[in-house]
Amino acid sequence: MRRFCSLIICAAMAVNIVGCTAHKTEPTDKELFVIGFSQVGSESDWRIANTQSMIDTFTEENGYELRVVNARQNQDNQFAAVRNFILEGVDFIVIAPTVEEGWDSVLAEVQAAGIPVIIMDRSVSVEDQSLYLSNVGSDFLNQGVMAVSWLDRQDADNGDGMVEILHLQGTYGATAQILRTQALEEAVEEHENWEFAAQLCGDYTEAKAYEVVSEYLQTNTDIDVLYSENDNMTFGAMRAMDEAGITYGEGGQVTIITFDATREALTYCMNGQIALCVECNPLIGPILEGLISTYRQGYDIQRQVFVPEFTYTSEDLTTSFIESRSY
Numbered sequence: 168m169r170r171f172c173s174l175i176i177c178a179a180m181a182v183n184i185v186g187c188t189a190h191k192t193e194p195t196d197k198e199l200f201v202i203g204f205s206q207v208g209s210e211s212d213w214r215i216a217n218t219q220s221m222i223d224t225f226t227e228e229n230g231y232e233l234r235v236v237n238a239r240q241n242q243d244n245q246f247a248a249v250r251n252f253i254l255e256g257v258d259f260i261v262i263a264p265t266v267e268e269g270w271d272s273v274l275a276e277v278q279a280a281g282i283p284v285i286i287m288d289r290s291v292s293v294e295d296q297s298l299y300l301s302n303v304g305s306d307f308l309n310q311g312v313m314a315v316s317w318l319d320r321q322d323a324d325n326g327d328g329m330v331e332i333l334h335l336q337g338t339y340g341a342t343a344q345i346l347r348t349q350a351l352e353e354a355v356e357e358h359e360n361w362e363f364a365a366q367l368c369g370d371y372t373e374a375k376a377y378e379v380v381s382e383y384l385q386t387n388t389d390i391d392v393l394y395s396e397n398d399n400m401t402f403g404a405m406r407a408m409d410e411a412g413i414t415y416g417e418g419g420q421v422t423i424i425t426f427d428a429t430r431e432a433l434t435y436c437m438n439g440q441i442a443l444c445v446e447c448n449p450l451i452g453p454i455l456e457g458l459i460s461t462y463r464q465g466y467d468i469q470r471q472v473f474v475p476e477f478t479y480t481s482e483d484l485t486t487s488f489i490e491s492r493s494y
């Protein structure tokens with residue numbers, strides 16, 4: 168992920184215009200449909216796969232020029248990118264918003280410029296629903312419900328009757344954080360023997376998760392479950408638990424639940440170190456292209472589109488299945 172990360176950050180120094188190549192000499196006579204894509208960042212393996220899905224879909228061969236701008240998880244960078252897209256006169260704007268709040272005015276500027284918008288991955292919370300055409304992404308609440316329903320069927324209390332949950336949250340205010348958290352908090356309310364050991368913010372990154380979990384484990388080790396809102400934070404927490412001598416997985420102290428289901432997490436799951444992987448499908452490019460193509464033909468498009476996703480435990484997984492996945 169670090170290798171990809173440096174590649175994406177280099178591109179973030181300027182608008183990374185995908186679909187044009189430096190060596191191109193002859194002007195093309197076909198009109199390319201220009202899409203401005205404001206991406207959250209490159210904070211996770213999921214995000215890298217999501218960006219790659221867009222790049223693989225909106226190619227020059229398919230009639231598109233894709234302009235990807237990496238906001239490095241900063242909403243103000245997204246606002247600047249979107250306003251630049253307006254100035255550049257792009258044909259369409261796709262936004263993967265860092266957080267839900269704060270989008271009303273910049274989306275009103277886009278609407279005033281007559282540029283259609285689709286919100287991808289996470290959602291925005293705006294007064295005027297006409298500011299965007301559609302939201303394409305995951306049903307994050309259902310992801311959380313699948314996770315807590317699975318946990319409800321486990322004996323995760325390590326024999327003392329109480330289930331102590333260490334909750335690693337993603338970026339506060341991101342839809343994935345809000346709804347994965349909501350599912351867990353409601354389940355803790357419903358289960359008298361479930362309680363939070365702690366709720367820590369890892370900002371969806373491995374480094375931040377390692378930092379906050381390492382600090383927490385210096386004074387607290389009574390944990391039965393880790394509910395981690397993405398795989399990269401899980402990897403950071405695993406490293407911190409290793410260093411603190413806390414065991415996890417089959418026969419260990421801590422039952423790990425993680426979200427995204429990247430190949431690395433699925434491998435840990437197949438090997439018994441992670442108990443449950445909740446899939447979050449980043450391969451949204453083709454679905455988006457279908458919606459944009461439908462819109463360009465003059466048809467209305469669905470207001471909310473959920474991508475298909477499942478949960479995995481060790482008995483669902485084989486090396487060939489994991490290797491067959493594209494992220």
Ligand code: GYE
Binds near residue numbers: 210288305341396
């Ligand atoms: O779970 C995480 C990424 O919004 C679904 O953001 C996405 C989340 C995903 O950083 O890895």
